[in-house]
Amino acid sequence: MDTTPLRDAYRALLDAAATVADSGDPSPVPPTGEWNADRILAHIAIVGAGAVTAVSCVATGAIATYDNRLAHDPWTLDRVFTLAGGNTGIRERIRIQGEALCALSGPTLSEAELDTPMPTVLVSHDAALVDGPVPLRDLLAGLAAVELPGHTRQLLALLPARAGTEGGA
Known part of the structure; x- marks a missing residue:
């Protein structure tokens, strides 16, 4: 599997996170x-x-599932952020997870493994987007094409509007 889109999406997200962190607004x-x-x-x-876990399960022949509901729980989000060491620590964790996903998903998985259907639950804003089997390949492609770019835009929307930057600087 070509992991370039996934790698690029992680890089863009981390660049956006650093831009927000360095914006002067804590x-x-x-x-x-x-x-x-x-x-x-x-x-x-x-x-x-969760994605690293799913890839690892598929690679070992274990039953793989993916469920993002815990990633929406406010208490869990705050706890994970704190335990990771704040902004710098969580960005490093995300960087390492991105590298791990790309390393594990690239040339190490066969086409049959990438096509493994997994029971999947994906929610957003309290609505189920997916509740059924999804091939591992599609989960990874969704991270690269939808999930990470969407949150990159969400991070960049936190930046203060800069007067005079419309139309180029």
């Missing part, structure tokens, strides 16, 4: 109904850990 206020940067990053760390 805790940018999110738009109504959205998470702050801490919770976005904790969510990604939990999602990444």
Whole structure:
């Protein structure tokens, strides 16, 4: 599996997280109904850990499942962020998880393993997006094409608007 899109999506997310962290605003206020940067990053760390687990299970022949509901629990998000060591620690955790996912998913998995269907539950804003089998390949592609870019945009939306930057700087 070509992991370039996944690697690029992790890089863009981490660049956005660093930009927000370096913006001078220690805790940018999110738009109504959205998470702050801490919770976005904790969510990604939990999602990444679940994906590493799923890939590892498939690689060992164990029954693999994927369920992102825990990655939406406010208490768990805050705890993971704190235990990781705050912003710097959670970004490092996400970086390492991205590297691990790319290393484990790249040339080490066969086509049959990548096509392994897993019972999957994906929720967003308290609504089920997926509740059924998803091939591992599609889970990884979804991380690269939807999940990580969506949270990259969410992080960048936390930056203060800069006067005069519309149309190029």
